[in-house]
Amino acid sequence: MRRGVLFGAAGAIAAVPSAALLVLLATGSAAPWPALAALAATVLAAFALGAVLARDLHHLAETLRHAALENPAATTEAAAAPLLAPVERVALAIERLARTLAARAAEVGRLLRANEAIIEALPDPLLVLGEDRKPRRANAAARAAFGADIPAVLRHPGMRSAIDRAFATGAPQTADLSVPVPVAREVHAAVILMDPPLPDGACAILVLSDRTRERAVERMRADFVANASHELRTPLAGLIGFIDTLLGPAADDVPAQRRFLAIMAEQAARMNRLIDDLLSLSRIELNEHLAPADRVDLGALAGRVVAGFGPVATARAMTLDLQVAENLPPTIADEDQIAQVLQNLIDNALKYGREGGRVQVAVAPAPTGGRWPSRPGVLLSIVDDGPGIPRQHVPRLTERFYRVDTGRSRKAGGTGLGLAIVKHIVSRHRGVLAMESEEGKGSTFSVWLPAQDK
Numbered sequence: 001m002r003r004g005v006l007f008g009a010a011g012a013i014a015a016v017p018s019a020a021l022l023v024l025l026a027t028g029s030a031a032p033w034p035a036l037a038a039l040a041a042t043v044l045a046a047f048a049l050g051a052v053l054a055r056d057l058h059h060l061a062e063t064l065r066h067a068a069l070e071n072p073a074a075t076t077e078a079a080a081a082p083l084l085a086p087v088e089r090v091a092l093a094i095e096r097l098a099r100t101l102a103a104r105a106a107e108v109g110r111l112l113r114a115n116e117a118i119i120e121a122l123p124d125p126l127l128v129l130g131e132d133r134k135p136r137r138a139n140a141a142a143r144a145a146f147g148a149d150i151p152a153v154l155r156h157p158g159m160r161s162a163i164d165r166a167f168a169t170g171a172p173q174t175a176d177l178s179v180p181v182p183v184a185r186e187v188h189a190a191v192i193l194m195d196p197p198l199p200d201g202a203c204a205i206l207v208l209s210d211r212t213r214e215r216a217v218e219r220m221r222a223d224f225v226a227n228a229s230h231e232l233r234t235p236l237a238g239l240i241g242f243i244d245t246l247l248g249p250a251a252d253d254v255p256a257q258r259r260f261l262a263i264m265a266e267q268a269a270r271m272n273r274l275i276d277d278l279l280s281l282s283r284i285e286l287n288e289h290l291a292p293a294d295r296v297d298l299g300a301l302a303g304r305v306v307a308g309f310g311p312v313a314t315a316r317a318m319t320l321d322l323q324v325a326e327n328l329p330p331t332i333a334d335e336d337q338i339a340q341v342l343q344n345l346i347d348n349a350l351k352y353g354r355e356g357g358r359v360q361v362a363v364a365p366a367p368t369g370g371r372w373p374s375r376p377g378v379l380l381s382i383v384d385d386g387p388g389i390p391r392q393h394v395p396r397l398t399e400r401f402y403r404v405d406t407g408r409s410r411k412a413g414g415t416g417l418g419l420a421i422v423k424h425i426v427s428r429h430r431g432v433l434a435m436e437s438e439e440g441k442g443s444t445f446s447v448w449l450p451a452q453d454k
């Protein structure tokens, strides 16, 4: 390549004077020896000049190549070699241009990173859609809230129709959705079209604001009023009746007063328990969409809860066993809430189990697959050998205030909220609650909780 340039340049420089000398020689106008010497000197000089030119052009090409690679330091090296003055000036200009371009590129990179950091730090989930309406980017909030379920969220009919409307009209569109995955939540979605599409192919942005908390508050207020008034009315009516009796017919009957006061105290305690349970259910519901964050030793926790039930089991002549497997995977959970799950399930097993029967509590690594999720998890199970629950009742047990045998539950001091609380806590933990029961044989309540991601 370089040799080609050398011969080309030398040929171009020497062509005209050599041709003139050859004409002079041929016509005899010049003495042969001096003319031949002049021809040789011309060719030599042309080659020397050609060599310098070839070298400089090579340097210039190198300088340009490094400039194109945005490597200004190397352009300086290339330009540092001794060059013909004009070539050197061109090389220096290229070097300066390369530096300016590199500085601009760095600045553009910094601005891009700043923009990305802003989007990433937005507290609301944000998705960027391409022309095919598939997600191209999701910010940290979107990844945390929906993770692998982003395509499912986009397939939601309400969301799809908002996206279609935005693409059809070009105007921003909104939608209020109930998204069932990964946990049920209420989402307000805003679709904003990018017209024309951005250079990276982004055609629309989608902002998903989580309204679960607001909606839960609204619903809870309505539920609370309805349930509480209904459930409180019975004991309250009893209390009013007894007060009337105490003020009237039983005003002077001290033994009757004692008896009535004892019943009134029990009714008041029941109202108190009911309010406590309703409040704790509301608190759990409020935070249900926020995953727990503490590492919990489920074996030790189960040990403490089971120990607390010792006297209750003894009072009903029941045996309460606990088995904790040794190789439990670590679990991220809310310790107080899991304690409440165990408490409610063991309380039920002791309350509705067979007098003199046996309750077995176990904590073990969950078998993967089958009825449990295929991810690693921990299984808490509470098994009793009581009368069991008729099949038709099982799916409804977790409804608020649902009781199979209302009289029996009431007598045992139950409010019918225990399993509703368990269900909401398990759902907050992204776990699974399973209930099996065989009439006459007993019931098994199992709670699958996900193990900590490695």
Ligand SMILES: Nc1ncnc2c1ncn2[C@@H]1O[C@H](COP(=O)(O)OP(=O)(O)OP(=O)(O)O)[C@@H](O)[C@H]1O
Pocket (backbone or CB within 6 Å): 277, 344, 348, 349, 352, 353, 384, 386, 387, 388, 389, 397, 398, 402, 403, 404, 405, 409, 410, 413, 414, 415, 416, 417, 418, 419, 420, 443
């Ligand atoms: N292990 C069990 N064996 C038989 N029936 C059960 C068992 N566990 C629950 N049940 C039935 O399910 C119903 C609902 O249970 P839940 O724990 O929600 O309410 P509760 O025990 O009545 O009241 P609370 O737990 O609020 O004191 C109970 O009333 C009972 O009829």
Ligand SMILES: [Mg+2]
Pocket (backbone or CB within 6 Å): 344, 347, 348, 414, 417, 418, 419
């Ligand atoms: Mg209960």
